[in-house]
Amino acid sequence: MFDSILPAPPDSILGLTDSWKRDPNPLKVNLGVGVYKDDSGNTPILAAVKAAEAALLLAATTKSYMPISGAPEYGCCVQDLIFGGAHEIISSARARTAHTPGGTAALRVGADFLKKASPNATVWVSAPTWANHKGVFGAAGIPTADYPYYDAATRGLDFTRMQETLEQIPAGDIVLLHACCHNPSGVDLDAGQWQSVAAIAARRGWLPFLDFAYQGYGDGLEQDRNGVLALAAVCPEFIVASSFSKNFGLYQDRVGALTLVAGSAAAANSAFSNVEIAIRVNYSNPPAHGGLIVTRVLTDSALRGQWLAELTAMREHIAATRVQFVAALASHGVPGDFSFIARQKGMFSFSGLSDAQVKFLREARSIYIVGGGRINVAGITSRNLEYLCTSIREALASH
Ligand code: LMR
Numbered sequence: 099m100f101d102s103i104l105p106a107p108p109d110s111i112l113g114l115t116d117s118w119k120r121d122p123n124p125l126k127v128n129l130g131v132g133v134y135k136d137d138s139g140n141t142p143i144l145a146a147v148k149a150a151e152a153a154l155l156l157a158a159t160t161k162s163y164m165p166i167s168g169a170p171e172y173g174c175c176v177q178d179l180i181f182g183g184a185h186e187i188i189s190s191a192r193a194r195t196a197h198t199p200g201g202t203a204a205l206r207v208g209a210d211f212l213k214k215a216s217p218n219a220t221v222w223v224s225a226p227t228w229a230n231h232k233g234v235f236g237a238a239g240i241p242t243a244d245y246p247y248y249d250a251a252t253r254g255l256d257f258t259r260m261q262e263t264l265e266q267i268p269a270g271d272i273v274l275l276h277a278c279c280h281n282p283s284g285v286d287l288d289a290g291q292w293q294s295v296a297a298i299a300a301r302r303g304w305l306p307f308l309d310f311a312y313q314g315y316g317d318g319l320e321q322d323r324n325g326v327l328a329l330a331a332v333c334p335e336f337i338v339a340s341s342f343s344k345n346f347g348l349y350q351d352r353v354g355a356l357t358l359v360a361g362s363a364a365a366a367n368s369a370f371s372n373v374e375i376a377i378r379v380n381y382s383n384p385p386a387h388g389g390l391i392v393t394r395v396l397t398d399s400a401l402r403g404q405w406l407a408e409l410t411a412m413r414e415h416i417a418a419t420r421v422q423f424v425a426a427l428a429s430h431g432v433p434g435d436f437s438f439i440a441r442q443k444g445m446f447s448f449s450g451l452s453d454a455q456v457k458f459l460r461e462a463r464s465i466y467i468v469g470g471g472r473i474n475v476a477g478i479t480s481r482n483l484e485y486l487c488t489s490i491r492e493a494l495a496s497h
Contacts (some may be wrong), residue, residue: 110229111468118466123214125485126464129477132281132445134412135351139212144347146405150394154387158406166374167199168177168355172389175396176355179313180326180338186467187330190365194370196377197384199352201311201341202230207356209238210376211378212272215369217328220264221272221307224248224399226470228281228309231274248283253283253438253450257294264295269303273285276340278322279312279444282472286316286443293327295301311341314409316443334361344445346408354386410478416445419478423486430487433494438477447473455493 108116114130131139173195177188187193198204212219221235224247232242245267246259254268267273275295280286287295299306306329316322329336338357343349358373360366377383394402418439427436439447451459451471461463465486467473478486 109197111216111486113284113434114466114468118464119458121464121466123464125482126466127477127482127486128466129473129486130466130468132344132474134344134347134445134478135474135476136188136415136480139479141347141349144393144405144408146238146401146408147346147348149404150391150398154390154394161386164197164386164389166377166383167195167370168384169310169386169388169393171397172197172393175335175393176357177240178339178396179319179454180310180340180357181330182321182323183298183325185327185330187359190316192334192366193357193359194300194373195355195357196368196370196373197389198339198354198356198377199220199381199384200343200355201309201339202234202257203352203353204339204356205231205309205343205379206238207235207380208358209235209240211358211369211373212305212307212337212378213238213240214372215374216270216272216305219271219305221274222267222304223274224260224276224280226282227276228272229468235274238411240272243327247280247382248285248448250450251283253448255287255291257286257287257291261294261298264298265302266305267302273299273303273304274307275325277313277325278307278316279311279446281309281311281444281455282446282468282470283448284442284444285448287325289324290330292325293331296323296328296332296449299329306333306336308336308338308438310338312344312444313340314345315413315445318413319409323329335359342388345453346392346395346405347393348388351391352385353392380487414474416423419475420447422483423478426483426487430484430491432487432491445474447475451490454497455490458493458497459489463492465489 100303111131118128176195220243222245223231225244236243245263246256313322321403336359342353352490395405424436424440426448449471456467
C-alpha cells in the first residue's frame with residue numbers, strides 16, 4: 099500500500115521554515131511563516147502569558163478531559179473579544195463558541211459542520227487567500243471558488259469586481275472573509291466597504307464565514323471588529339474562526355475558537371450540537387492549556403492590561419518596520435514605489451515580487467519568502483534589513 103503512494107509536496111508556508119532551518123548560510127532570513135519576531139529575530143513568550151502560566155501551574159489540580167467545546171468561561175472571553183461585551187448577540191445568547199486547537203481547527207470544524215448544514219454548498223474564497231484555506235475546505239468535501247479581491251495594478255482592493263461576484267453568489271453558499279489583516283495581501287476593507295458586503299450577504303442569503311486570525315494586529319482590538327460588527331448588524335447567521343496564535347503568541351499551544359451565530363438562542367444551541375459532533379469525531383475535546391491561559395489573561399484586569407500593552411507594542415513594531423523597510427528600499431536604490439507596504443495591515447506585505455524573484459532570493463540569497471511574494475514584515479530586523487534590500491535590488495535587476 100505505502101510503496102505506491104507518491105510523496106506529497108512540502109507545505110508552501112511551514113515547509114519553507116523546514117528548508118530555512120536546514121540552510122547553512124549564516125545570512126539566511128526567514129520571511130515566510132506568519133510568526134511575530136522582535137528586532138532580535140526572537141519570538142518571545144508574552145509576559146502576561148508567562149505570568150498566567152505560572153499561576154495556572156500552581157493552581158492546577160487535574161488533567162481530566164475538557165468538555166467537547168472547551169470551558170464555558172473561555173467561550174465567554176472569546177465572544178467578548180469578538181463582539182465587545184455589551185453586544186446584543188451576547189445578551190441574546192445567539193452565539194455558541196467552541197475552543198478549538200488553533201484557528202485551523204476552527205476552520206476545519208466549521209467546514210465539517212457546514213458540509214452537514216448545507217451539503218451542496220461551495221465556499222468562496224478571496225483571490226488570493228491563505229494557502230491552507232482551500233485545503234481545509236477541500237478536506238471536508240466542500241468545493242471552493244474564488245471571488246476577486248486584490249488588484250495587482252493598484253496594489254489595493256478590487257472592490258467593484260469583488261462586489262459584482264458577491265452579488266452573484268447564491269443563498270446556501272459560504273463566503274470566507276478575512277476579518278482584518280488580509281492574509282496574504284495586507285489589504286483590508288474599510289468600514290463603509292464592510293457595510294456594503296454585509297448588505298449583499300443579507301440580501302443574497304449566503305453565509306459569511308469570518309477568519310479572524312489577527313485581531314489586534316490591524317488598527318487595534320476594537321477597530322479590527324469593523325467587519326464582524328457590520329455583518330452582525332444585518333446578518334442573523336454567520337461563523338467566526340478566531341486564532342490566538344498571533345495576538346497571544348500562543349502558536350505552539352494551538353488555541354483558537356469557532357463561534358457560531360444564529361437567529362435565536364434555540365437555533366444556536368441546535369446547530370451547535372452538530373458542531374460538537376464534528377469536534378468529537380475529529381479530536382474529541384480540545385487541549386486545555388492554551389485556552390486556560392487566554393481565559394486567565396482576559397479575566398484578570400492586571401494581566402489583561404499587560405497583554406493589551408504587549409499586543410500594542412507588537413502592532414506598533416510591525417508598523418514601524420514597514421516604514422523603515424520602505425525607506426531602506428529607497429535608500430538602497432531599489433527601483434519602484436514601495437510606499438504601499440506601509441499602507442498594508444497586519445503581519446504580511448504583498449511585496450509584488452514575482453515567483454522567479456522569490457526563487458532567486460531563496461536559492462541564491464537564502465531569503466525565504468512565500469510563493470506569490472508574501473513577506474512576513476516581522477521577520478525584518480535591523481540586522482538583516484540591508485542584506486534584504488540589496489538582495490531585492492539584485493532580484494529585480496536580474497529577473
Ligand atoms: C501563515 O499564514 O503564515 C500563518 O497563518 C501560519 C500558517 O499556519 O500558515
